[in-house]
Amino acid sequence: MADQFSSVWTRTPRRPRTSGLDREQIVRAAIAILDREGLDALSMRKLGAELGAGATSLYWHVANKNELLELALDEIWGAVDDAGLERADGLRELLSTFAYNFRGALLAHPWSAALIGRLPSVGPQAFRLTERLRRAFGDAGFRGLDVYLASGTVTSFVLGQVIPLIAMEKAYGGPVDRGQVMQILDELSVDYSQMRADYHDLMPEDSAVGNAIGFDFGLLCLLDGLEARLRAQRSTGPATVVADETGRL
Amino acid sequence: MADQFSSVWTRTPRRPRTSGLDREQIVRAAIAILDREGLDALSMRKLGAELGAGATSLYWHVANKNELLELALDEIWGAVDDAGLERADGLRELLSTFAYNFRGALLAHPWSAALIGRLPSVGPQAFRLTERLRRAFGDAGFRGLDVYLASGTVTSFVLGQVIPLIAMEKAYGGPVDRGQVMQILDELSVDYSQMRADYHDLMPEDSAVGNAIGFDFGLLCLLDGLEARLRAQRSTGPATVVADETGRL
DNA sequence: ACCTGAACACCGTTCAAGT
DNA sequence: ACCTGAACACCGTTCAAGT
Numbered sequence: 001m002a003d004q005f006s007s008v009w010t011r012t013p014r015r016p017r018t019s020g021l022d023r024e025q026i027v028r029a030a031i032a033i034l035d036r037e038g039l040d041a042l043s044m045r046k047l048g049a050e051l052g053a054g055a056t057s058l059y060w061h062v063a064n065k066n067e068l069l070e071l072a073l074d075e076i077w078g079a080v081d082d083a084g085l086e087r088a089d090g091l092r093e094l095l096s097t098f099a100y101n102f103r104g105a106l107l108a109h110p111w112s113a114a115l116i117g118r119l120p121s122v123g124p125q126a127f128r129l130t131e132r133l134r135r136a137f138g139d140a141g142f143r144g145l146d147v148y149l150a151s152g153t154v155t156s157f158v159l160g161q162v163i164p165l166i167a168m169e170k171a172y173g174g175p176v177d178r179g180q181v182m183q184i185l186d187e188l189s190v191d192y193s194q195m196r197a198d199y200h201d202l203m204p205e206d207s208a209v210g211n212a213i214g215f216d217f218g219l220l221c222l223l224d225g226l227e228a229r230l231r232a233q234r235s236t237g238p239a240t241v242v243a244d245e246t247g248r249l
Numbered sequence: 250m251a252d253q254f255s256s257v258w259t260r261t262p263r264r265p266r267t268s269g270l271d272r273e274q275i276v277r278a279a280i281a282i283l284d285r286e287g288l289d290a291l292s293m294r295k296l297g298a299e300l301g302a303g304a305t306s307l308y309w310h311v312a313n314k315n316e317l318l319e320l321a322l323d324e325i326w327g328a329v330d331d332a333g334l335e336r337a338d339g340l341r342e343l344l345s346t347f348a349y350n351f352r353g354a355l356l357a358h359p360w361s362a363a364l365i366g367r368l369p370s371v372g373p374q375a376f377r378l379t380e381r382l383r384r385a386f387g388d389a390g391f392r393g394l395d396v397y398l399a400s401g402t403v404t405s406f407v408l409g410q411v412i413p414l415i416a417m418e419k420a421y422g423g424p425v426d427r428g429q430v431m432q433i434l435d436e437l438s439v440d441y442s443q444m445r446a447d448y449h450d451l452m453p454e455d456s457a458v459g460n461a462i463g464f465d466f467g468l469l470c471l472l473d474g475l476e477a478r479l480r481a482q483r484s485t486g487p488a489t490v491v492a493d494e495t496g497r498l
Numbered sequence: 499a500c501c502t503g504a505a506c507a508c509c510g511t512t513c514a515a516g517t
Numbered sequence: 518a519c520c521t522g523a524a525c526a527c528c529g530t531t532c533a534a535g536t
Contacts, residue, residue: 044528055530056501056531056532060500113366116366116413117412117413117415118366120417121413122433124437124439127444134443146466148447149467156410156467157406157409159405160405160408164365164405167369185376195380198383203394213394214405218398218401218406221470221474225469229469292508292510293509305520305522309520310519313510314510
């Protein structure tokens with residue numbers, strides 16, 4: 001059945017307001033959904049609807065959902081505030097600035113923590129950050145391969161702290177408190193009495209505080225260790241650890 | 250239509266060979282699929298089929314798929330070889346033993362790395378390992394909260410090293426070589442010439458070797474840092490870092 | 499060049515019904 | 518107590534067809 005009445009005014013324009021769908025806009029909308037509703041809630045159909053387009057239209061701009069998620073993840077690498085890195089005065093300030101900025105960016109977009117375990121991080125923003133770190137760790141005195149090893153050590157530590165924390169908070173729908181963990185301990189019917197007592201006596205009530213303390217402790221360790229590497233490098237030149245035949249230290 | 254012929258012999262027994270479906274068996278089968286085909290390939294239907302049962306039968310034994318994955322993940326915490334931890338002589342041996350065992354367990358079950366970012370790790374095996382670490386770090390000389398902070402620092406570092414590595418290898422379908430990374434660098438049309446030269450001159454051809462070097466470098470840093478914490482503790486008692494009001498070191 | 503709609507081959511989960 | 522099958526409300530992705 002054809003339209004019974006038709007004119008320029010009733011006919012919808014060739015490319016309606018939703019036109020101009022482009023990659024940048026799609027990624028922006030995807031991140032909005034991810035921030036608002038989380039990783040599991042993002043579907044191509046929902047994203048299409050949010051953009052006033054069919055789900056399948058997206059496939060003109062991205063090859064598949066994984067590619068879209070890669071683009072979104074790269075934006076998070078770009079969201080790490082690295083403006084202060086090159087102004088950092090000394091290793092301590094560099095570590096503190098980078099580690100907290102990186103942690104902050106991940107916590108602000110919790111879905112990114114899960115993606116890091118699933119997708120490679122080889123986008124332009126990831127490399128931009130790597131380049132910034134290269135220069136900052138070079139300014140701090142590292143030479144040769146040690147530049148990358150040092151920044152990689154800090155990056156690993158931050159990821160390892162944040163990723164399980166986010167999984168925990170997602171599962172409990174918010175900060176986990178000491179009592180919840182202790183209750184699980186009790187239900188295991190194994191004698192963890194010392195651990196239980198330690199939790200009771202030593203752990204802060206709020207797990208967010210506990211995590212912050214652990215984060216600072218680890219950073220202090222890294223600071224000492226990296227300073228020792230710097231000293232060793234000054235006396236013997238930029239040398240690097242190599243694993244022996246057993247693969248152990 | 251009823252059966253036309255029926256006897257004890259034609260009638261199938263009450264609970265056929267597939268019976269006795271229990272949680273342990275289900276988790277074992279799930280891990281088999283995960284190891285063989287990866288995280289994305291596990292579906293409740295496929296798991297049911299593997300067990301000779303309907304997909305929906307599984308829901309009697311586990312509340313949902315996430316719970317099943319939690320059970321599978323806990324098994325990996327249990328797969329970390331911790332028999333040698335209590336025999337470790339000194340901090341260096343403890344770090345080396347634990348870090349390599351932990352890394353090995355994760356690499357042997359790559360799907361577990363992605364799950365750590367998605368599910369909480371509060372099962373019996375996770376706690377068992379925590380308890381083992383508590384004792385080992387206590388034997389190494391740590392006291393009070395520092396016991397947990399020290400082991401947590403090492404755990405974070407290992408996770409942060411392994412999780413992105415696994416994502417990378419999954420994306421490339423195997424070990425990533427130096428050339429692939431350099432090719433991406435070239436395509437970004439930003440001047441990363443120094444980084445490119447460093448990759449060319451300093452990075453091992455095989456990324457697995459590069460990762461092992463980074464892992465050892467980080468462990469050495471942690472060793473130095475943790476030893477410094479031990480010394481500080483001996484002179485002033487088990488004190489702990491506390492973040493100042495800005496949340497920085 | 500870009501978008502649509504129908505269609506395909508899947509998902510996780512619920513629930514009434516069976517034994 | 519444990520399992521089944523049908524059904525529901527979704528998925529990601531392909532592809533011929535439209536403009």
